[in-house]
Amino acid sequence: MPKKTDSRVYEAMFLVDSGDAASWTDLAKHLSAILTRSGADVIGLTRWDERKLAYTVQRRKRGTYVLAFFVLTKGDAVAEIERDCALSEKVLRTLILRADHFTVADMRLQLGEDIREDAARRLMAERGEQERAAAVVGKPARAPEAEAAPETERPPRERGHSREALEGTDER
Amino acid sequence: MPKPRPRTKFKSKSKAKPKRKMVRFRDRAKCRFCRENVTHIDYKDTQTLQKLVTTRGKILSRKRSGNCAGHQRAAARALKRARFLSLMSYVS
Numbered sequence: 001m002p003k004k005t006d007s008r009v010y011e012a013m014f015l016v017d018s019g020d021a022a023s024w025t026d027l028a029k030h031l032s033a034i035l036t037r038s039g040a041d042v043i044g045l046t047r048w049d050e051r052k053l054a055y056t057v058q059r060r061k062r063g064t065y066v067l068a069f070f071v072l073t074k075g076d077a078v079a080e081i082e083r084d085c086a087l088s089e090k091v092l093r094t095l096i097l098r099a100d101h102f103t104v105a106d107m108r109l110q111l112g113e114d115i116r117e118d119a120a121r122r123l124m125a126e127r128g129e130q131e132r133a134a135a136v137v138g139k140p141a142r143a144p145e146a147e148a149a150p151e152t153e154r155p156p157r158e159r160g161h162s163r164e165a166l167e168g169t170d171e172r
Numbered sequence: 173m174p175k176p177r178p179r180t181k182f183k184s185k186s187k188a189k190p191k192r193k194m195v196r197f198r199d200r201a202k203c204r205f206c207r208e209n210v211t212h213i214d215y216k217d218t219q220t221l222q223k224l225v226t227t228r229g230k231i232l233s234r235k236r237s238g239n240c241a242g243h244q245r246a247a248a249r250a251l252k253r254a255r256f257l258s259l260m261s262y263v264s
Contacts, residue, residue, distance in 0.1 A: 054255070054258045054259060054262075055258055055261055065259075067216075093256065093257055095256060097253075
């Protein structure tokens with residue numbers, strides 16, 4: 001029997017067909033059913049983005065990304081979820097990663113209103129996290145990098161050989 | 173008395189200034205992620221990842237991206253995750 005402290009936070013990104021995502025309540029129910037079937041405590045499930053795919057996936061050019069955060073107490077449940085997603089016709093791609101480095105505030109930032117408060121509070125109590133302190137840490141990877149889009153870094157690269165010129169050398 | 177030769181615009185080659193040596197890659201004190209104290213590179217952050225690939229979608233070398241070893245590994249991992257989800261392209 002795993003102890004309470006063995007629980008781990010995971011994030012899952014599902015790529016689904018935009019047509020299926022049109023009926024969001026059905027899709028959300030379907031995905032959370034997959035997660036809860038394997039014993040996951042879902043912190044939140046949100047429609048992350050709808051965008052053009054970088055390459056066609058099962059003949060689809062557009063797709064909807066669904067982001068979920070959940071807590072699992074046993075690791076083999078990840079394989080169960082992945083298998084269930086592979087069997088599901090609605091899910092085109094699944095990526096499940098450990099998300100222990102995200103604070104609850106980070107998750108709140110990503111999930112927006114779709115966060116489930118009871119699950120979030122439970123996790124915070126378990127981790128002993130403070131709401132305010134976590135919010136300051138926020139998401140360091142994104143915000144400053146996006147704002148300070150370093151145009152200043154370009155010139156030195158292009159002064160010598162342009163990108164195309166460099167690339168041309170290793171193409172055949 | 174011979175006429176003085178008209179002055180031409182063109183100087184002789186030997187007097188031309190030596191060409192400045194081109195600097196292809198400027199050394200930086202820190203990598204872009206170290207400067208921002210980034211601990212995790214998120215695969216969802218395609219804006220950042222886009223700066224680390226060529227127009228073809230190939231991952232830039234450490235020399236070109238200026239990343240430190242640790243962040244280069246993290247960036248490559250994030251990029252491959254983004255590729256799997258079709259957020260970034262494998263080739264173009």
